[in-house]
Amino acid sequence: KAGVTQTPRYLIKTRGQQVTLSCSPISGHRSVSWYQQTPGQGLQFLFEYFSETQRNKGNFPGRFSGRQFSNSRSEMNVSTLELGDSALYLCASSLVSAGGFSGNTIYFGEGSWLTVV
Amino acid sequence: DQQVKQNSPSLSVQEGRISILNCDYTNSMFDYFLWYKKYPAEGPTFLISISSIKDKNEDGRFTVFLNKSAKHLSLHIVPSQPGDSAVYFCAASDSQGAQKLVFGQGTRLTINP
Numbered sequence: 001k002a003g004v005t006q007t008p009r010y011l012i013k014t015r016g017q018q019v020t021l022s023c024s025p026i027s028g029h030r031s032v033s034w035y036q037q038t039p040g041q042g043l044q045f046l047f048e049y050f051s052e053t054q055r056n057k058g059n060f061p062g063r064f065s066g067r068q069f070s071n072s073r074s075e076m077n078v079s080t081l082e083l084g085d086s087a088l089y090l091c092a093s094s095l096v097s098a099g100g101f102s103g104n105t106i107y108f109g110e111g112s113w114l115t116v117v
Numbered sequence: 118d119q120q121v122k123q124n125s126p127s128l129s130v131q132e133g134r135i136s137i138l139n140c141d142y143t144n145s146m147f148d149y150f151l152w153y154k155k156y157p158a159e160g161p162t163f164l165i166s167i168s169s170i171k172d173k174n175e176d177g178r179f180t181v182f183l184n185k186s187a188k189h190l191s192l193h194i195v196p197s198q199p200g201d202s203a204v205y206f207c208a209a210s211d212s213q214g215a216q217k218l219v220f221g222q223g224t225r226l227t228i229n230p
Contacts, residue, residue, distance in 0.1 A: 004160070031216045043161075043206065043220040056217045090160050094216055106151070106218060108160035 002027065004109035006091050012115045018079040021112045025072050025093030031055075032074040033106070034066060037088040046089075049074055050096065081116045088113055120144045121209050123221035131229050136194040138224050140207030143188065147209040151218065152181060152192045154203045161206060165192070197228045 005024040013019050025032050033048035033056075045058040049068035066076040072093075078085055088111045094104040122141045130136045138152075148169040153161035167174040167181045167190065174181050180193045194201055204225050208218040 006160075033216050033218075035218075042222050043208075043218075045217045045219070048216045050216070058217070088158075092160075092218075096216075104216070105163055105166060106216065107163055108153070110160045111158075113158070 004091055004093050004107055006089075006109040006112050008112060009110065010113045010115075012117060013081050015081055015083060015116055017081050018077060019081060019114060020075055020077045021089055021091075021114075023074045023076075023091030023093075023109060025074070025091075026095070026107060029093035029095050029107075030072050031094045031096050031104070032068055032072060033092045033094075034074070034076050035090040035092065035108075036060075037090060037111070038084075038086075043090070046076065078114075083116050086114060086116045118143075119222075120147075121207055121219050121221040123205075123207055123224050125224050126222070127225040127227070129227045129229060130197050132199060133196045136192075136197045136201065136226055136228070138192040138194075138205050138207075138226065140190050140192075140221050141188060142190075142209050144209070144211065144219075145188070146211040147219075148212055149210045150181070150183060150190050151208045151210075152179075153206045153208060154201075155206060155223070156203050164205075194226075197226075199228050199230060202226060202228045 031050045034046040048056040068074045090111045092108045094106045151166040152164040155161045165179045183190045204223045207221040
């Protein structure tokens, strides 16, 4: 069974540009969430999508956005890139059970390394 | 305001001995806790989880203990192996934002031969 797949794995962008990262969840998983990892702030939650709707949002500026498609695949976009956006962006998926949203194991992809120069 | 804290940035343990990684949390609404292992340049790998209705969960060499009154959980690895050397993250969620994990800062575990 394939895991969470993220593309691209590595990319370099210039300040002011925008970037789109892609994520394919584990087959059957309908919840997709995104996290940012930086040395200073650690792992921080960006947002979560379920059935094409954003269910939760972290404390990030509006330059960070995302969406989910009907096949559960997700993309996140960062506009007007800043040097501080350089980070590992992680996508995660979970199988929301019939019991509801709580207590579900969340599986992570390998991440997309973004460097802003 | 760090709601999940791992106060030990690093831990060194001899191969074959027990590794104990600790995690404290402040939000009493957290009801599900997970441990992840992470190598550099890779995504976190799920290890083990525990619901707040339990105080212990075991999976092979890994056992997680939860003390709700102290808002403390720990991960025990027995016996420790060289391949266990990695950064370990504790994470927590609550029923309202269930897919939103709040992570600790991580503990770097080194297993010495």
